Amino acid sequence: xxxxxxxxxxxxxxxxxxxxxxxxxxxxxxxxxxxxxxxxxxxxxxxxxxxxxxxxxxxxxxxxxxxxxxxxxxxxxxxxxxxxxxxxxxxxxxxxxxxxxxxxxxxxxxxxxxxxxxxxxxxxxxxxxxxxxxxxxxxxxxxxxxxxxxxxxxxxxxxxxxxxxxxxxxxxxxxxxxxxxxxxxxxxxxxxxxxxxxxxxxxxxxxxxxxxxxxxxxxxxxxxxxxxxxxxxxxxxxxxxxxxxxxxxxxxxxxxxxxxxxxxxxxxxxxxxxxxxxxxxxxxxxxxxxxxxxxxxxxxxxxxxxxxxxxxxxxxxxxxxxxxxxxxxxxxxx
Amino acid sequence: xxxxxxxxxxxxxxxxxxxxxxxxxxxxxxxxxxxxxxxxxxxxxxxxxxxxxxxxxxxxxxxxxxxxxxxxxxxxxxxxxxxxxxxxxxxxxxxxxxxxxxxxxxxxxxxxxxxxxxxxxxxxxxxxxxxxxxxxxxxxxxxxxxxxxxxxxxxxxxxxxxxxxxxxxxxxxxxxxxxxxxxxxxxxxxxxxxxxxxxxxxxxxxxxxxxxxxxxxxxxxxxxxxxxxxxxxxxxxxxxxxxxxxxxxxxxxxxxxxxxxxxxxxxxxxxxxxxxxxxxxxxxxxxxxxxxxxxxxxxxxxxxxxxxxxxxxxxxxxxx
Numbered sequence: 001x002x003x004x005x006x007x008x009x010x011x012x013x014x015x016x017x018x019x020x021x022x023x024x025x026x027x028x029x030x031x032x033x034x035x036x037x038x039x040x041x042x043x044x045x046x047x048x049x050x051x052x053x054x055x056x057x058x059x060x061x062x063x064x065x066x067x068x069x070x071x072x073x074x075x076x077x078x079x080x081x082x083x084x085x086x087x088x089x090x091x092x093x094x095x096x097x098x099x100x101x102x103x104x105x106x107x108x109x110x111x112x113x114x115x116x117x118x119x120x121x122x123x124x125x126x127x128x129x130x131x132x133x134x135x136x137x138x139x140x141x142x143x144x145x146x147x148x149x150x151x152x153x154x155x156x157x158x159x160x161x162x163x164x165x166x167x168x169x170x171x172x173x174x175x176x177x178x179x180x181x182x183x184x185x186x187x188x189x190x191x192x193x194x195x196x197x198x199x200x201x202x203x204x205x206x207x208x209x210x211x212x213x214x215x216x217x218x219x220x221x222x223x224x225x226x227x228x229x230x231x232x233x234x235x236x237x238x239x240x241x242x243x244x245x246x247x248x249x250x251x252x253x254x255x256x257x258x259x260x261x262x263x264x265x266x267x268x269x270x271x272x273x274x275x276x277x278x279x280x281x282x283x284x285x286x287x288x289x290x291x292x293x294x295x296x297x298x299x300x301x302x303x304x305x306x307x308x309x310x311x312x313x314x315x316x317x318x319x320x321x322x323x324x325x326x327x328x329x330x331x332x333x334x
Numbered sequence: 335x336x337x338x339x340x341x342x343x344x345x346x347x348x349x350x351x352x353x354x355x356x357x358x359x360x361x362x363x364x365x366x367x368x369x370x371x372x373x374x375x376x377x378x379x380x381x382x383x384x385x386x387x388x389x390x391x392x393x394x395x396x397x398x399x400x401x402x403x404x405x406x407x408x409x410x411x412x413x414x415x416x417x418x419x420x421x422x423x424x425x426x427x428x429x430x431x432x433x434x435x436x437x438x439x440x441x442x443x444x445x446x447x448x449x450x451x452x453x454x455x456x457x458x459x460x461x462x463x464x465x466x467x468x469x470x471x472x473x474x475x476x477x478x479x480x481x482x483x484x485x486x487x488x489x490x491x492x493x494x495x496x497x498x499x500x501x502x503x504x505x506x507x508x509x510x511x512x513x514x515x516x517x518x519x520x521x522x523x524x525x526x527x528x529x530x531x532x533x534x535x536x537x538x539x540x541x542x543x544x545x546x547x548x549x550x551x552x553x554x555x556x557x558x559x560x561x562x563x564x565x566x567x568x569x570x571x572x573x574x575x576x577x578x579x580x581x582x583x584x585x586x587x588x589x590x591x592x593x594x595x596x597x598x599x600x601x602x603x604x605x606x607x608x609x610x611x612x613x614x615x616x617x618x619x620x621x622x623x624x625x626x627x628x629x630x631x632x633x634x635x636x637x638x639x640x641x642x643x644x645x646x647x648x649x650x651x652x653x654x
Contacts, residue, residue: 025465060465066495071454071488078458081443082393083466086458101485105448106455112649113434113444115426150653249653 002194007186009160010049010125013167013196014087018057021085024171025061026050027076028089028125035064046091047127047186069099073124077107077176080122085171090126092134093142093180107176108151119174123167128156129182129220129270130307130318139307141269143180143218144276147248153177153201154247158185158222161192162245165199173201182220182270204251206258210240212332213264215324216255216281217241221268221300228324237332247277252284259285263294264331268324273304295334298327335544337610343543344603345620347377350402351600352621352628353411357401357418358578365636367420370432373402374573376505378599379540380406382547383473383503383566386554389441391470393459395452398433399505400445403475409437411628415635428641443472449510450476450483453502457489460498464561471499471557479510481527482518493563494532501557502528502565505540507572512584528565540568541599543606571597 004012018024032054033043044051054062065072069090076086090096096103103124111120130139147154153175157163163181170177207222208229217225222243229239240258244251259265265285267278278299285297300319308314335343354372361370373380376399384406387394396403404414409425417424418432425437433447443459446452456474463470480486481504493500504524508515516522528535534556538549546568553564575582582590604617 023466063496066488066491068488068492070485071457071492074451074454074485074489075457075461075492078395078443078455078472079461079465080458081438081455082459082462084458084462101448101451102454106446106451109434110444113426113430114436114438115429115645116648117426117436118438 001191003189003191004160005187005189006157006160006163006181007047007049009164009192009196010167010181011051013164014050014053015056016196017087017168017171018053018061023083024085024087025063026053026087026089027063027065027072029065029067029091031089032059032062032064045089047183050089069095070102073099074102074106077102077110077120077122080120080176081110081118085121087123087125087171090124092138093126093128094137094140096126096142103152104149108149111175112151120176121171121173122176123170124176124178125167126178126180127183128180129184130302130314131184133309133311133314135309136306141180141219141271143247144272144278144280146178147277151175153249154180155201155245156180156182156219156247157245158219158243160188160190161196162199164192164196166201166245168196168198169201172198177201180219184220188223199245202246202249202251204242204244204246204254206254207241207243208239210238210262212238212262213266213328214240214242214255214258214262215266215268215328216244218244218247218269218271218277220270224321224324225268228321228328231325232328237328239328250281252288255281255285256289259289260292263292265293265297266300266324266327266331267297268300268319270318271301273301276301295331298331300324300327335547337607337612340543340603340607341616341620343378343381344607344617345624346381346406347600347603348621348624349628350377350405352625353405353415353631354401356628356632357415360419360632360636361578365419368431369577369579370401370418371399371577372574373399375507375571375597375599376540377402378543378603379505379538379546379568379570382543383550383554385547386551387441387473388470391463391468392441392473393438393443393456393470394441394473394475395443395456395459396445396475397449397452397477397480398445398447399477400435400475401432404435404437404442404445407440407442409440409442411631412634415631416638419635419638420641421635421638422640422642423638427645429645450480450485452476453480453486453489456500457493457498460493460500461496463499469558471501471554473501473503475503475505477510478504478506478508478515478524479513479518481524490528490531490533490565497562499557499561500563501553502533502563504565504567505570506567507570509572509576511576524567525565533563533565535565535567537567537569540570541597541602543599543603571599573598
């Protein structure tokens with residue numbers, strides 16, 4: 001076991017993956033960094049996740065690109081159709097706006113359109129999340145929108161072991177996977193087995209057992225939910241926490257079993273307030289476990305408003321532990 | 335070109351033309367689920383490019399107008415026809431259709447429903463060939479309409495930056511659907527555009543079989559040996575509407591497709607053959623055979639069962 005942060009775990013996982021299979025390669029902007037610049041050091045990506053890869057595996061497999069997301073996401077997709085296993089980094093998920101054709105129409109549909117005659121082992125890593133003053137176009141969390149595209153697997157790891165393990169599974173998957181890393185979680189550290197075992201796609205994790213209500217929390221909200229659960233326990237409210245880890249395919253069985261036990265669902269996610277993951281999960285539970293529900297499900301998400309820039313405005317926009325506490329108390333007494 | 339080369343090209347080109355004709359008739363009879371965009375006018379150019387490719391290691395992507403490209407590469411006409419008609423026996427069991435034809439085993443990575451969407455994908459095929467050292471190259475066809483797409487311009491640049499073995503083939507037929515390319519392009523020199531990105535670029539009259547073959551050979555050979563990208567602009571006529579059934583009211587009556595046969599590359603090729611000392615009836619026999627063969631293929635596709643009720647089962651199960 002070694003104590004490491006999410007960014008360190010991801011970096012080590014990249015090293016494992018690239019050493020194990022020479023068909024893997026990493027593509028993106030500034031992922032080596034300093035290409036064409038004399039005398040400097042490797043940048044290793046804006047969050048350092050890809051640092052040291054170019055020195056180890058060479059520029060042929062760690063490819064710095066121009067700022068052309070459409071061309072390089074498409075290139076990675078075409079490479080996945082023809083024998084490579086690319087890991088492509090889109091620096092912020094907001095930037096998918098400029099290359100969504102290649103994600104939505106090309107990568108997501110290729111396996112289906114070939115009727116399974118080729119696999120598409122494409123991994124798209126990207127970042128998400130508000131809270132660091134990055135403003136409206138570097139702070140969104142688009143996992144719900146991406147999950148609505150048929151053919152895409154979407155994962156949102158919240159821990160170092162999951163980040164590394166899900167990356168390994170994504171690279172081995174038959175279809176395209178989007179890994180959404182929360183910018184605010186890169187420094188979160190824990191002890192992780194040195195072999196960085198794979199974590200299966202589509203399997204959630206029971207983070208904490210409880211009896212009064214089920215909190216399904218995504219990414220950074222997992223940590224907020226755990227903190228809230230300690231406070232609620234002291235108040236006599238027993239909270240069960242599920243980290244779905246994979247947004248789609250969703251571990252519906254795990255969530256259903258929990259909601260049938262507790263009868264109460266709270267979804268906590270940095271998610272679209274309209275038509276996102278939270279709404280999907282609420283609808284799913286209402287359809288599948290209506291008779292088990294003791295109260296209407298509740299969602300804690302930011303409002304249906306772009307992410308604001310100023311510190312106070314951003315803090316108002318982004319729900320935290322207090323909002324989870326308040327929603328949980330109301331739900332538990334409903 | 336030797337007479338034998340000309341007649342071989344003539345037979346292949348006429349098979350593509352007849353295939354499209356039989357397909358149009360099938361569409362008129364209600365046998366095709368969607369609209370088809372016919373390749374009439376581009377056959378010679380596409381066969382010229384295909385003649386210098388190796389389907390075992392090269393991969394080609396094309397636009398919505400790709401029936402002729404697929405046939406030029408040797409894709410099984412029956413599986414192609416069944417796919418276009420949405421029938422069992424199609425390349426993808428009828429799940430993809432005319433704008434999503436996929437046959438990598440014949441060097442055709444796919445046609446595409448998004449104008450320009452196929453171009454970045456071809457970069458990937460080139461990257462695979464380079465990384466895996468297969469000796470293969472990629473070819474991406476697109477039209478003058480797609481030349482104004484960001485995806486295409488990004489790809490021209492990225493191919494140069496990463497030094498990828500890819501040949502871009504811009505088939506300039508003068509139209510993006512109903513809009514003239516002269517209207518859509520700020521600067522009308524596509525060669526100038528390609529050269530500004532640092533690409534080796536050349537133009538060819540895509541109705542000229544000799545020049546098309548020579549130019550394709552030279553550029554493909556250069557891409558293969560240098561590992562660097564190149565750009566070919568080919569002028570080709572669009573001898574049918576944007577799609578089959580397009581009345582082309584936006585064109586002056588005397589320039590509409592049916593009356594523009596003077597620009598037909600197949601007629602040009604026919605004249606070249608007839609200029610040689612050939613037995614009488616040779617040309618008509620070849621046309622007749624191509625027509626019979628194409629009609630048999632389309633008839634068989636019409637008779638094939640529609641995509642079955644179970645075609646989606648595996649995908650629905652995987653999604654659950």
